[in-house]
Amino acid sequence: MPSEPKVNILMVDDHPENLLALEAILEGLGQNLVKAHSGMEALRCLLNQDFAVILLDVQMPDMDGFETAALIRQRARSHSTPIIFLTAFSTSDTLQIRGYSLGAVDYLFKPIQPEILTSKVSVFVELYQKTAQIERQAAELKKSEERFRRLSANSPVGIFLIDTSGQCTYMNSRCQVICGCTIEQITENWWQIIHLEERDRIFNEWSACFRSGQEYSNEFRIQAQDTLRWVHLRSSPMLCDKGEVIGYVGTLEDISDRKQAEAERSKLIYEQAARAEAEAANRMKDEFLAVLSHELRTPLNSILGWARLLRTRKFDEKTIAKALETIERNAKSQAQLIEDILDISRIIQGKLRLHLCPVNLIPIIEAAINAVRPAAEAKAIQLETYFDANANLVCADPERLQQVIWNLLTNAIKFTPEGGIVAVRLETIDAAYTQIHVQDTGIGISPEFLPYVFDTFRQGDSTTTRSHGGLGLGLGIVRHLVELHHGTVAVDSAGEGQGTTFTVTLPVLEKVPGAALESLPSLS
Secondary structure (H helix, E strand, O other), X not given: OOOOOXXXXXXXXXXXXXXXXXXXXXXHHOOEEEEEOOHXXXXXXXXXXXXXXXXXXXXXXXXXXXXXXXXXXXXXXXXXXXXXXXXXXXXXXXXXXXXXXXXXXXXXXXXXXXXXXXXXXXXXXXXXXXXXXXXXXXXXXHHHHHHHHHHHHHOOOEEEEEOOOOOEEEEOHHHXXXXXXXXXXXXXXXXXXXXXXXXXXXXXXXXXXXXXXXXXXXXXXXXXXXXXXXXXXXXXXXEOOXXXXXXXXXXXXXXXXXXXXXXXXXXXXXXXXXXXXXXXXXXXXXXXXXXXXXXXXXXXXXXXXXXXXXXXXXXXXXXXXXXXHHHHHHHHHHHHHHHHXXXXXXXXXXXXXXXXXXXXXXXXXHHHHHHHHHHHHHOOOEEEEEEOOXXXXXXXXXXXXXXXXXXXXXXHHHOOOOOOEEEEEEEEEOOOEEEEEEEEOOOOOOOOOHHHOOOOOOOOOOOOXXXXXXXXXXXXXXXXXXXXXXXEEEEEOOOOOOOEEEEEEEEEHHHOOHHHHOOOOOOO
């Protein structure tokens, strides 16, 4: 801690030897001792310095001590400076009364006892130091208050205080501008300015933080007169020296411009995304139409080609049989393409309906396998099956469920190279769900395309020169049909060349929603 600055002590006596004696007595106090040899000299000293105490000799030529004291008291700066009169000539009560009437704090007679003088002077020195310290603290406090006032008045954000009862006790001018009201208008019901749609939520959240002594921060809307504003409120507990909460201090920032900019950016991003989505949809439509024309033209060319040959030439029975088989196969392929397009049309229009009944999945799966077996044998693909004989019945449309499995098997065979394996597994999960897994050792699916596998019209390679045909509708139809059965379909692949697994999950009959069960025929 820095030591207290030295204070001034004024000693006034027309005899130099008396001044030397006073100096010898008081030098132990360690203060600044100022000597004056006359009343006039003493007054000159008071023009430039302040003193903690004045030791004033009564008997002096030209101007005695009483006259000097009277002049000292006339000056505002020295009006309250303590004066101790010193005299060696008279102990008259009248003179003492005169001295005290002039504001003297003491009246000592010579010869002076050093201990008494030192004790009395040290009291006034200490009093002067404490007074100066208080004045300095008051000046610092005043400066601090002035700084706070200027800071609060010129702050770019609103500042407010709330007491422990939840009442607003202070708002700076910026806060009042943001809120559109004065402190008198908002004291008790400050939360009323919060927008009605958010008022209860914000007030409850803030109150919870208020009661627990926690900080709070949130963005919300306020209704400032006729203007709707977005604000960011922050508040923190205000603690006393003992660490007890004595209120809350907070800031309020108008973020309307930022919110407007964010809204405009969001709108722009949405418009850009919508535009990109529309452009992607147009591209997909164009690609689909190109693929569709190719897929329809390919079997049609084969049918027309063989039909012309049969009309213009004569063939043996073997060639005729081959031609008819080719025409029939391509006609069925074209019919399947058309059926897929009609299914998609029904799905889009919401006209696809199921005919539900209790179904044993094993015959359905076996029928689908038998339908694709010729295609599998043509590529020497091995079909493997693993059936849980205790699998529960499901609520399903047998034809549509067989269409789901047929699509998955057809897809697996199409993308599995010759000599590969396609496995079908049926199992029960937690007695509540039945799962059908169709797993192949085919070309797999890249991680980038995996999220879009079930999107209608989506294909990993949509060009008309790709090595595998199809319109890209099958898996979209699969997902929709499975969801109509209150089930889910998922796909998993470790990547290109790593094979693919499709998993259909269906609720067992006991877990089907009541609305679906109402359409079931009697089981008896």
